[in-house]
Amino acid sequence: MTEPSGAAAEGRSVFTRPAKPPRRQPGLSRDRIVEASIVLLDREGPASLTMRKVAAELGVHATSLYWHVERREDLVDLAVDHVLAPEAAAPLAQLDWDATVREVACRLYAAFTRHPWAALFAGTRPAIGPNALVLAGQLISALAATGATERDQAIAGTAVSNFVLGAATAAAGAQAMGLSDPESPQAKEVFARVSAVAETPDSHRIWQSFFDEGLELLLTGIRVRLDAADAGSGRS
Structure with missing residues (x-):
């Protein structure tokens, strides 16, 4: 299979592009670049994020960053996924589906409100980093446990995700x-x-x-839809 080129290659996410081999440059790594990006974003907001400013934060020349990240969008995607790491790593109790959905939604909201820029970025970029996928997987598993159709699960999951993102963006x-x-x-x-x-x-x-309260209202609506589906299928 040939590697994509041109616009297709440029559009690929940092999470789907092949990783480059490590480069010997003392004191500089992708992790350090991401951490510096988050410090800058927390201090100055989303408009501050440029390769030049991140390089200045690290005390290096901007060209030094390009081995580790290709463009500003890489910094955005990596920073957003990084702030989700504590929520993705925290153990999730074995709860009923609605309690699990509530827990995952609250974790996402907490991460986005700790770093208000993250919600603003997350609304414009696909969330396909490893930590985002862990949280999405927890949400999907919880909704699958309802026994609902795949369509109803997808609608419910999208509604919850959009609500969390919208609420966090409003707070930001x-x-x-x-x-x-x-x-x-x-x-x-x-x-x-x-x-x-x-x-x-x-x-x-x-x-x-x-x-x-909005999340509880949404969960109530999901329960009503699932109950109606059960009644219509004769499962209740």
Whole structure:
């Protein structure tokens, strides 16, 4: 099989391209580049991520990075997957399907809200890194345990994933607008319009409560759909 070239090769993910052999360059590795990218992103936000700035963070010339990563998109994909590592590595209890879905969804949301840039990037890039695939596999396994059709499993899994990403992106946007500080004029104006949370002093809990309650609403909808499918098939 021939290797893709041109636009096809450029479009391949860093996770699907053949790995290059190690290069002897003291103090520089892909792991160090990813860690420096995350430090930069946490400090300055998504617009800051460039090869030049990451190289400056490491104290090397930008051309030194290109043996380890080919382009900025590689930094994005590797950084997003890296922040999911603690959630993917944590043991998952043997729970009912809905409790497992809730747990995986909460882990994803926690990772994305710890690093708000990750949610913004994850919405524009395919999540096919090893840690993302572990979490996706846990979600798929939990939904498969329901006995639902593959179509219903796919719909439910997509709904949960989209909800997590949307909720985390909204929280990240709120933080970027200064709404993470409940005493800021922007926060007071917005919260005053939402009577249910106007007296809540901790804005982080506001977004967390929206996520928690929204997730429960979604899980309720999935249960209703599965129950209706069972009734229609005569399995109940």
